[in-house]
Amino acid sequence: MKKNLLACFGLAIVGLVAFAPAGYAMEVQRVVSPGGIEAWLVEDYAVPIVAVNFAFAGGIAQDPADRPGLANMLSGMLDEGAGGMDSKTFQAKLDELSIGMSFDAGRDDFFGTLKTLAENKDEAFSMLADAVQKPRFDSEPIERIRSQITISINEAKKDPNSVASAAIRETAYPGHPYGQPPEGTVESIAAITAKDLETYRERVFARDHLKVAVVGAIDPKAVGAMLDQVFGPLPATGKLAEIPDIVPHSGKVDIDMPNPQTVITFGGPGPRRNDPDFMAAFVANHILGGGTFSSRLYGEVRERRGLAYSVGTTLLPFRHSAGLAGSTATRADRADETAALIRSEMARLAKDGPTAEELAKAKSFLIGSYALRFDSSSKIARQLLAIQLDDLGMDYIDKRNGLVDAVTLEDVQRASQKYFTTGTELMVRVGPHES
Template identity: 50%
Template sequence: MTRRQAALLRQAQIQNAIAQSRRKKARAIALAPSNKLSAPRLLMLTLLTSLLIMLSWGYARATEIQRVVSDKGIEAWLVEDSTVPIIAIDFSFTGGSAQDADGKAGTAAMLSSLLDEGAADMDSQAFQTALEDNAIKLSFDAGRDRFYGSLRTLTPNKDIAFDLLAKSLQAPHFDANPIERMRAQWIVSAKRKLTDPDAIASRAMRDALFEGHPYGRDTNGTEASLARITRDDLVAMHKNVMTRDGLTIGVVGAIDAESLKAMLDKVFAPLPESGTLQPVDDVEISKTGEFHVDFATPQTKISFAMPGIKRHDDDFFAAYLVNHILGGGSFSSRLYEEIREKRGLAYGVYSYLTDYDHAQMLAGGMGTRTENADQALMLVKQEIQRLGNEGPTEEELASAKKFLIGNYPLRFDSSSKISRQLVGIQNEKLGIDYFDKRNSYIEGVTLDDAKRAAKRLLDPSKMLIVTVGQQIKHADATPDKPAVSASASVAAPTAANDNEPKAKVGVN
């Protein structure tokens, strides 16, 4: 990392640390159980957070990655720094919600919330107390293609932390009471989504793009699917997903390679070598048209998607820059300029590239008042058409490069981000030297490359569009007063409707 990048990082960290503190405080208030955290617990968590911030400043100076392989063959990538006594570990297994059985969407999500609810010789209360008393932060999460875990601990408590992690992965209880408690929480979340326009739009988009495919399921499940999940389903998913053959690990902090090797063998070596994963077919993003979900709200949620690009495609970084220019660059993007700045039709509009293991797409969206929805959507199509036909300008490309290169140090402004990045670049098979090479990939994109990628990606005729809100009609279209597009209309989902209406930190 260069001195300039380090300076940018240190400057950004002050603001970022303040923002992180506010977000964590809000989240703690929202999620805290009725019994308040003890004063010692709060003190230790405050210390842990402070040390994580201090530790990140050290990585502004160096992010040398060591490839560590334990005696039993478990591999991890390590960024070692003993500036402060903190260790951050992230890991992932192949197999996420795409492995949920038909009719049992949410199995992986439920599994993620149960691994720390009792394991080995500890019941749920004992396990949670051990985490709290030692200021250990342990969490799990299910993505579409992978299952993720995270551990944060003070170095003096590492033996306890590693022991708890080993127990949670190797011998979770799946006791009846925690299962029902977590099921109830996931069902509450599923019910809330039924009245959330963003969730309704996402659901309708999934149904249209991935009908009959595992990606079409709700990662967190529906009320009906969650009710069907049994203990046997959880045990089976644990057995098939928590295996060494699909494991990637990133470690950051005050631990040396030899100590890490011992931890890897203690925690991960006892896991099965492999499991039985259901094959997942590749999906071509090919469905087009417009679908409307009637929903009583003064705002209309607009979502769109079209075919994307694979991560290892030669045009990927050109496409990455083109997306930034279109809608990924927030305040500097074409969509923001046309829709927000010039006309005030929406507070925000965005686009992004998604690369699942078995599907790639360029997607985006915005929220706008219902009477402005058709005008805003017409402008989105126009800008996609224009950028696709003409490509970006030299100035736009240079500005996008400057932003994406200058902003890159923010990917390393906390130890947690670094450990997640280590896992991400392994999962994407980008190479251990990716951090050093990434900016050169951005810089190497020519204007011809960007124009070729824009022409390849951006075509309004390939768009699938979902709108959620009240349907209205307008007069004939002009560029600033478009007509309503012909579209299919479907009903908003209800609690009784398990089958929704049929209408991933990146490391880039």
């Protein structure tokens, strides 16, 4: 009896889905390594590139209360020397081999990306393994990264958009990890040590909540070997602090700042990603302010009245909360008028719903533009990772446009009534006092 070659290598492909969001068929394979680590893989040999995107549950929300900015600082340190290579040697080798490696601390997850030529994948995987498992945290790069972050924090204090973002975050999530500054404070960054960085890494970098997406010129056997090499030595389970669920608080904040315009940020509770009304709210948001040039807010605030250059809204489905957020900037003497107009447009959509034409145009755009999320290996890997993190299932890529198309006028009105009536109960304005 002929043996399964994959089984001989201890590798399992336990799922396969075909989809064609970008105009040609691709297959998503669920690969399980010999060590039991799972990844989603799209093999694509059109160009000799391999892209790897991964995430550990944790992110900024896992920063200790007295060390905000720890996760963000760690994200800047992981490619600053690892294993036997110091920072200069590590960076030089990345450049020599044309390897792209980066890390980022999101609200709920800690992300990593790798992009390499297929011919250099073995060395790239080895360097990634060192960065994840054996970062050096040498004093010179620590102080350099610390200085860069400190400069960024101080510069943000002069930027009205950053000031508004900080104020709305603190108002929406008082006393909660979501309310902490992602970059930290000058004081907290000054206090972070190499031991703090290593302690965070040891708590968060674990296999139990790891998600991995791989796209490019690589087969399942090589993916399985990479998974065990890079992630296999990590702890089986992390030691994450429990994060309580929270509904965004309401509040009004006015901050006097002598900038030319008044920045207005606003928001309220929104749908979780697993909310049955999420897709209806997604379409409703596009009609309201997510559609940029086609949105109601853009038409009313900019085109008809010339109150602002841009205005928009977005949904923020975090893991322990969910919000609707929006922003604009206008003349100080017209800030009240602009804020009132935003409120009235949200209320009007909640009361009357969209027109049939608005709904048709929104669905057409959202369906047609979905393919643009899959036009490169990096974008495909990013989308596959996001779908895993949102627990949408491997078949979501096939189902997504159908879910958008199924949204009705009644669905949009219901979602608008549910979320837009509270969409400006949280508002921050940063600008000259006369606003």
